[in-house]
Amino acid sequence: MSTTNFKISNVEISTLFVSKSYLLDRYPELVSQYRFAGLWMWGDNGSGQLGDNTTTYRSSxxxxxxxxxxxxxxxxxxxxxxxxxTDGT
Incomplete structure (x- = not known):
């Protein structure tokens, strides 16, 4: 997506749901994998509708x-x- 411009039309967001692994090279004894998965949101949040426990507008x-x-x-x-x-929850 790479933009903070307001969009009134659909934009591709599939790149947000990729799974990547990172090696923490500053701490080689802690070799961990971080998986980025879940639901990502942005925009108006005045009523807390983004679900991030704030009412802060999110441009990213x-x-x-x-x-x-x-x-x-x-x-x-x-x-x-x-x-x-998909399981109904």
Whole structure:
């Protein structure tokens, strides 16, 4: 996406859901894998609708729900967001 410009049309966000591994080379004794997966959101947050426990406007994507990429539907409204996983939760 690489922009903070307001978009009124659909934009591709699939790159947010890639899984990458990182080696912490500053601490070679702690070889850890970090997986970036979950639900990322941005935009107006005046009613807390992004789900990041704030009411701060986000011009860049923030991870709001961790765990998996098995989202079936995400619906956003003026003051709410609703999400359903493929297992119905």
């Amino acid at each position: 994507p923030v991870q709001t729900v961790t765990g998996g990429t098995n989202w079936k539907q995400v619906a956003c409204g003026g003051s709410h967001t609703a999400c359903i996983k």
